[in-house]
Amino acid sequence: GEDVEQSLFLSVREGDSSVINCTYTDSSSTYLYWYKQEPGAGLQLLTYIFSNMDMKQDQRLTVLLNKKDKHLSLRIADTQTGDSAIYFCAENPGNTPLVFGKGTRLSVIA
Amino acid sequence: GAVVSQHPSRVICKSGTSVKIECRSLDFQATTMFWYRQFPKQSLMLMATSNEGSKATYEQGVEKDKFLINHASLTLSTLTVTSAHPEDSSFYICSARRGEGGYTFGSGTRLTVV
Numbered sequence: 001g002e003d004v005e006q007s008l009f010l011s012v013r014e015g016d017s018s019v020i021n022c023t024y025t026d027s028s029s030t031y032l033y034w035y036k037q038e039p040g041a042g043l044q045l046l047t048y049i050f051s052n053m054d055m056k057q058d059q060r061l062t063v064l065l066n067k068k069d070k071h072l073s074l075r076i077a078d079t080q081t082g083d084s085a086i087y088f089c090a091e092n093p094g095n096t097p098l099v100f101g102k103g104t105r106l107s108v109i110a
Numbered sequence: 111g112a113v114v115s116q117h118p119s120r121v122i123c124k125s126g127t128s129v130k131i132e133c134r135s136l137d138f139q140a141t142t143m144f145w146y147r148q149f150p151k152q153s154l155m156l157m158a159t160s161n162e163g164s165k166a167t168y169e170q171g172v173e174k175d176k177f178l179i180n181h182a183s184l185t186l187s188t189l190t191v192t193s194a195h196p197e198d199s200s201f202y203i204c205s206a207r208r209g210e211g212g213y214t215f216g217s218g219t220r221l222t223v224v
Contacts, residue, residue, distance in 0.1 A: 040218070041217055042116065042216050043215040045215075048212050088153065088154070097156050097205075098213055103152075103153055
């Protein structure tokens with residue numbers, strides 16, 4: 001079945017790096033996504049990675065994909081207080097709607 | 111580009127009334143849109159897939175007569191919560207796929223039924 005697992009909480013100090021981990025189950029996912037949700041808002045697409053890639057970097061964001069272990073991670077360099085939010089990992093098995101993890105709540109301590 | 115506009119952002123209604131939520135793709139055509147519901151501090155639960163020009167596909171456990179979905183054009187899908195009850199209070203979010211690059215989400219609607 002489809003299942004996306006994430007740790008629920010992460011707390012880091014401002015300026016440090018944050019690493020949010022995710023495991024997924026469906027190897028047929030063509031893309032894997034990271035979304036950010038601020039309080040009371042919708043989801044903002046942060047980045048995505050094609051399944052045949054190992055890494056993707058976009059400014060402060062680095063996505064690592066280990067397809068063998070079905071493990072996805074999002075690294076945020078130089079974490080700022082504005083990065084405090086819930087981060088959702090999502091997979092896209094076949095042509096079906098996105099399957100989301102429960103979200104990781106990132107708290108940045110000044 | 112690839113903006114999805116959702117309206118209203120917040121609505122309070124009385125029990126027994128109906129509420130319509132609109133989801134528009136502003137700069138692209140969306141033959142398929144998705145409606146999600148999110149409970150506090152929880153993930154998104156897919157309610158239904160809205161297909162332009164045909165009936166929506168509902169997920170198991172979602173009452174189609176209570177949550178009416180209409181996708182009359184390539185840029186507009188609506189979700190109507192009929193005969194709303196306090197337990198329908200939730201955060202509703204729509205989404206549309208914008209090609210291979212990913213899914214774009216609306217800003218969400220906070221529904222409170224009193």
